[in-house]
Structure formats: C-alpha cells, structure tokens
Amino acid sequence: MRGQVLGVDRHSGDGQIAGDDGRRYRFRPEDWSDRHQPAIGALVDFEAASDRALSIYRLPVPANDAIPLLADRPAPRKRRSKFIAALLALFLGALGAHRFYTDRTLSGVLVLALSCTVIGLLITVPWAWIDTARLLGLDHGEFDRRYN
Template sequence: MRGTVLSFSIQANQGFISGDDGKRYNFVGSDWNLSNTPTQGVKVDFDVDGNRATSIYEDPSAAVSNQTIKSRTTTGILALLLGGLGVHFFYLGAWGWGLVSILLSWTYIPLIAGLIMGARYLSITDKEFENKIKKMQGPFGTIEL
C-alpha cells in the first residue's frame, strides 16, 4: 500500500502514516527501511498488518515529488548576485544558513562564499548539484563547495 507520513516522534520511536485508502496506520522505527529519519509528508510504500504499517520504504513513484526540484542555474546566479545576503540558501530551503549569512554580511565572508558557491554551482553537472542539495536539507544542512 502507499501513503504519506503524518508524524514521527523520535522520543517514542513511533509515528503515523495516512494510507491512500483513507485509513491511518501506526508504525515503529524498526519498520522504517530508509536511511533518513521519518519526516512529515514523505511518500512511502508499506505493508499492512491490521492497523500497523510494516516494511516501510520510500515510494519510488513519488521520489521526485518528495523533493522540490531546484534549478542549478538559478541557484548559481542567486549565489553570485545576492550571495552576500544568503538568498541562495533561502531558495534551497536552508534558511538557517541564510540567516547566518545576513548576520555576517557586514564581514563580507558570505559575499566571498557566495561568489565561490555560485561559480561552483554553474560549473558542476545537474547530478552533482542534486547530490549537493540533498545533503543541504533542513535549516542547517551540510554545505559543500
């Protein structure tokens, strides 16, 4: 069956999935077969055992919709032109790094980093760019030059 993760509590090690059949299923962390932590909105494929979801995997047909596709060119141009204010970070969803860039903008460090990152984004392949932005998920994701 397919569905969408509604919530997951790390402390309780359990969560809920809304199935495409309109029912809710609970699950525990040991049923999660993905390398990342369950997050709200992730599309999954799972088996059902009563009201429990088991053998949970990412839905391969929804892999593209789980991530917003960002343009490598747009990101590169934003980094080159507005990198001193961290606009490219906000565009990629790493708003934490965007705020850090704004706070440090008077030092010109974000400007220099933006120029380097912009040139790098424009010179790499789309596949390399996808790999980089996957690591930059969340407000303070890993930044790679």
C-alpha cells in the first residue's frame, strides 16, 4: 500500500502514516526499511497489518512530477462578509479594523498610526465613513472578487 508520513516522534522514532485507503497506520523505528530516515510528508510504500505499517520504503519522487503533499495543500480560505466589513468600517473604521478584516494590512497599519493623533482622527473618521459607503455599494460578486 502507498501512503504519506504524517509525523515522527524525535525521541522514540515512532510515527504515523496516512494510507491511500484513508486509514492511519503507526510504525516503530524497526518497521522502517529504507536507508533514509522517516520525514514528515514523505511518500512511502508499506505493508499493512491491522493498524501497523511494516516494511516501509520511501518512494522516489522525480523533481518534475507534481505530487500534492499534505503540507502543500492550500489552507482553506476565509469567506469574508461584506456586511461585517461595513460594520467594522462604521464602528471601528478609525482604527482600521475593516482593513485588517479584508487583508489590507498595510493600509490598516497606516490608518491605525494616523489615528494616534487628533489631526489623524480628523482624517481617518471620514475615511472610514467613505469606506463604509463604498463597501455597502459593492455588489456581492465584486466584493468576493476583491476580498475573498
């Protein structure tokens, strides 16, 4: 059976493999038959015996093959809400909360820095109101294209 190494304990050498059948198999250092040490994400071939992986060998992976590893899978994306962004802009916009929420971190830091002074607040409060109106004016498709 084929699988992928999920983890290895550095002290004991015990580890776990995710098999192609969707089950997890544990192994001990004596089950590892390959000359290379086990590594997280390594693709392996092994014999399954109940919940144990035996005779484990690392599979050669050519550099030009695109085999998706568990670690290479993209993290699930957050779905941002247009209305939450607008509420943040309305109530906490002078602190740049809506900018941080929509992953506009640099402009969020700029708004936050400007808000530290009275003159800066005179700039950021109207700016937040304009952003509230702009966010509410976007249709959902446009908001998703820009921020999701």
